[in-house]
Amino acid sequence: xxxxxxxxxxxxxxxxxxxxRALRALCMNVDKFDPQNDVTMEGDKPKSIKLVLEGWACxxxxxxxGKRQIISLFLPGDMCEPYMTLPQFMDxxxxxxxxxxxxxxxxxxxxxxxxxxxxxxxxxxxxxLLAMAxxxxxxxxxGRRSASERLGHLFCxxxxxxxxxxxxxxxxxxxxxxxxNLGDLLGxxxxxxxxxxxxxxxxxxxxxxxxxxxILNLEGLRSTSxxxxxxxxxxxxx
Amino acid sequence: xxxxxxxxxxxxxxxxxxxxRALRALCMNVDKFDPQNDVTMEGDKPKSIKLVLEGWACxxxxxxxGKRQIISLFLPGDMCEPYMTLPQFMDxxxxxxxxxxxxxxxxxxxxxxxxxxxxxxxxxxxxxLLAMAxxxxxxxxxGRRSASERLGHLFCxxxxxxxxxxxxxxxxxxxxxxxxNLGDLLGxxxxxxxxxxxxxxxxxxxxxxxxxxxILNLEGLRSTSxxxxxxxxxxxxx
DNA sequence: CGGTTGCTTGAGATCCATCAATAGGAGTGG
DNA sequence: CCACTCCTATTGATGGATCTCAAGCAACCG
Numbered sequence: 001x002x003x004x005x006x007x008x009x010x011x012x013x014x015x016x017x018x019x020x021r022a023l024r025a026l027c028m029n030v031d032k033f034d035p036q037n038d039v040t041m042e043g044d045k046p047k048s049i050k051l052v053l054e055g056w057a058c059x060x061x062x063x064x065x066g067k068r069q070i071i072s073l074f075l076p077g078d079m080c081e082p083y084m085t086l087p088q089f090m091d092x093x094x095x096x097x098x099x100x101x102x103x104x105x106x107x108x109x110x111x112x113x114x115x116x117x118x119x120x121x122x123x124x125x126x127x128x129l130l131a132m133a134x135x136x137x138x139x140x141x142x143g144r145r146s147a148s149e150r151l152g153h154l155f156c157x158x159x160x161x162x163x164x165x166x167x168x169x170x171x172x173x174x175x176x177x178x179x180x181n182l183g184d185l186l187g188x189x190x191x192x193x194x195x196x197x198x199x200x201x202x203x204x205x206x207x208x209x210x211x212x213x214x215i216l217n218l219e220g221l222r223s224t225s226x227x228x229x230x231x232x233x234x235x236x237x238x
Numbered sequence: 239x240x241x242x243x244x245x246x247x248x249x250x251x252x253x254x255x256x257x258x259r260a261l262r263a264l265c266m267n268v269d270k271f272d273p274q275n276d277v278t279m280e281g282d283k284p285k286s287i288k289l290v291l292e293g294w295a296c297x298x299x300x301x302x303x304g305k306r307q308i309i310s311l312f313l314p315g316d317m318c319e320p321y322m323t324l325p326q327f328m329d330x331x332x333x334x335x336x337x338x339x340x341x342x343x344x345x346x347x348x349x350x351x352x353x354x355x356x357x358x359x360x361x362x363x364x365x366x367l368l369a370m371a372x373x374x375x376x377x378x379x380x381g382r383r384s385a386s387e388r389l390g391h392l393f394c395x396x397x398x399x400x401x402x403x404x405x406x407x408x409x410x411x412x413x414x415x416x417x418x419n420l421g422d423l424l425g426x427x428x429x430x431x432x433x434x435x436x437x438x439x440x441x442x443x444x445x446x447x448x449x450x451x452x453i454l455n456l457e458g459l460r461s462t463s464x465x466x467x468x469x470x471x472x473x474x475x476x
Numbered sequence: 477c478g479g480t481t482g483c484t485t486g487a488g489a490t491c492c493a494t495c496a497a498t499a500g501g502a503g504t505g506g
Numbered sequence: 507c508c509a510c511t512c513c514t515a516t517t518g519a520t521g522g523a524t525c526t527c528a529a530g531c532a533a534c535c536g
Contacts, residue, residue: 042468061378063464069381071374082370084363091371091469125322132320133329135373136309140299142380143307143425147492178514187381189493194516226301230280231329385524416482427525432484483532490525499516506509 004077004165005051005103011164011236012126013119022113022120027053027103039080039094039102046090048104050080055100056176060184061092070185072135073097075158077165079131083110083124098176126235133231142187145226148196150186152225155206155213160232172214242315242403243289243341249402249474250364251357260351260358265291265341277318277332277340284328286342288318293338294414298422299330308423310373311335313396315403317369321348321362336414364473371469380425383464385434388424390463393444393451398470410452 005027006020015023030053033039039057040046057074071092074080080094081087086107114121134157141150155175162173177185179193186193200206205221207214215221222228243265244258253261268291271277277295278284295312309330312318318332319325324345352359372395379388393413400411415423417431424431438444443459445452453459460466 059374061374063378063382064466065464067382069378071377082363082367085360085367085473087367087472088474089468089472091472092374122323125320129320129323129325132370132373135370135377136297136299136330139309139373139376139380140301140307142377144301144305179516180514190514191494191516192492195492198516226303228302230327234325234327234329235323236326417484418482428482429484429526430524433524436484477536479535481532481534483530485530486528488526491523493522494520496519497517500514502511502513504509504511506507 004053004075005079006077007165008077009120009123009127012123012130013237015119015123019117019119022117026105026110026113027051029104031102031104033096033100033102035096035098035100037096039096039100040090042090042093044090045088046081046086047106049083049086049107049110050094051103051105052076052078052080053101053103056097057100057102058095058097058181058185059092060095068184069187070181072131072138073158073185075161075165076167079124079127082128083107083114097181129235130232133234137231147186147188147192148199149225150188151182151193151196152200152205152221153227154182154186155215156218156222156225156227156229157232158213159215159218160229171216172212174211175208175213176211242313243291243317244315245403246315247358247361247365250361250368251475253357253361257355257357260355264343264348264351265289267342269340269342271334271338271340273334273336273338275334277334277338278328280328280331282328283326284319284324285344287321287324287345287348288332289341289343290314290316290318291339291341293334293336295332295334295338295340296419296423297330297332306422307425308419310369310376311396311423313399313403314405317362317365320366321345321352335419367473368470371472375469385424385426385430386437387463388426389420389431389434390438390443390459391465392420392424393453394456394460394463394465394467395470396451397453397456398467409454410450412449413446413451414449 006023009015009023039050042061052074054076059071060068061071062068114124141153145153158173158175159168162168167173180190182193183190197208205217205224207216244261247253247261277288280299290312292314297309298306299309300306352362379391383391396411396413397406400406405411418428420431421428435446443455443462445454
């Protein structure tokens with residue numbers, strides 16, 4: 001069974017057996033999507049909170065000039081919206097990158113669960129605050145990091161995030177994004193993604209082949225990419 | 239009296255007289271800061287939520303290579319942290335850009351007020367969700383907009399935000415950022431900020447002189463900057 | 477006044493985007 | 507199994523956007 005959501009939230013609060021059961025009970029209403037599909041489109045009025053149970057998805061916007069920016073990645077266990085309030089209409093789209101299993105959760109139900117179970121409320125807040133911290137770091141990345149630093153930083157962040165849900169094995173992890181996806185995520189062209197990946201490879205830091213990232217030198221990668229994991233930890237209790 | 243906070247939150251929920259009094263009562267504990275000073279530094283353990291009553295401030299990070307990225311601007315009435323949980327330590331700094339008056343609010347007090355007054359809770363959530371939407375738009379700006387589009391988009395966003403707190407007059411508004419500040423905010427060099435401003439001026443769209451922005455052609459500015467205000471409205475009730 | 481800060485301009489270097497073409501790999505149908 | 511197609515990855519060449527360095531200028535301030 002795919003338990004990534006519970007596994008992730010355990011990092012945000014200590015959950016009892018009952019808490020975990022309550023969380024799993026939220027994930028009954030499940031949909032499956034093909035890769036490169038929209039779960040929700042800009043302008044839609046959402047009726048449920050989406051939870052990624054399996055696969056990779058993203059939040060993105062399209063500009064009038066045709067350019068696309070991926071705003072954030074959703075990995076297994078990630079929630080696509082804050083639990084409290086849904087927008088009147090979406091100002092962005094949610095799309096899949098791989099085959100994805102999504103749970104639709106009613107905001108009323110999740111609010112009720114959060115009210116009854118303080119540890120769940122705490123964990124949901126932790127998740128939200130972590131997402132905000134990652135958003136802030138994205139701004140720094142796009143504003144001030146070079147192309148290869150952006151890639152290296154992303155691989156470091158994914159390493160930490162995937163580790164939280166048990167999806168890191170040994171030297172690396174499955175990473176199903178195409179170079180074109182990486183371009184949309186990191187604000188660069190596909191061609192330049194390719195060349196920057198070659199730089200990282202030549203420096204003996206990381207390789208990306210097939211759908212897999214292999215980290216050859218984690219410390220080196222972190223320092224050359226200016227990766228400081230502080231932002232992923234500042235809301236986690238000691 | 240500086241009432242920007244209440245004025246802003248009115249856009250997020252309809253507040254009663256009592257609600258507004260309760261909000262004002264939160265702002266008793268006030269500090270003043272000089273321009274270009276830190277209110278809170280990265281690594282600090284914060285004990286209070288900061289509320290900008292007057293002046294402009296920002297959230298920023300410094301990279302190891304000395305570069306600075308401003309992550310978000312705080313205008314009068316803006317809250318610097320979500321009301322629910324403070325981090326164990328700051329992953330970024332809060333700094334002033336002008337002389338700033340800050341209210342320090344204890345999270346316990348604000349949580350209590352939110353629990354007793356549902357409209358306040360709603361307004362605080364609205365504020366948080368709006369801040370997140372602005373953060374998403376920043377990512378799009380930094381990832382996919384050209385230098386002059388970034389500037390134009392910023393001026394459009396500020397026009398909307400300042401209008402919400404009554405700080406727009408006629409053709410423009412006070413805008414105390416230096417060109418160096420704009421560079422740190424928009425991920426570009428000071429020199430290039432200067433040249434891009436000249437482009438906007440030459441196109442008859444906007445001018446920036448002294449501490450003032452004057453919008454010469456709002457529709458033109460919005461369309462050339464790819465500014466779509468949707469993201470600032472999607473959580474506002476009809 | 478002299479010092480400081482912010483703005484402006486020029487020149488040259490660098491990074492990255494764009495365009496265009498090729499190559500590889502996976503899936504499909506005959 | 508082969509031919510075909512599609513998608514992704516790769517490479518080269520060129521131009522444009524932006525950065526860096528350096529210098530001059532303007533406004534403000536004690």
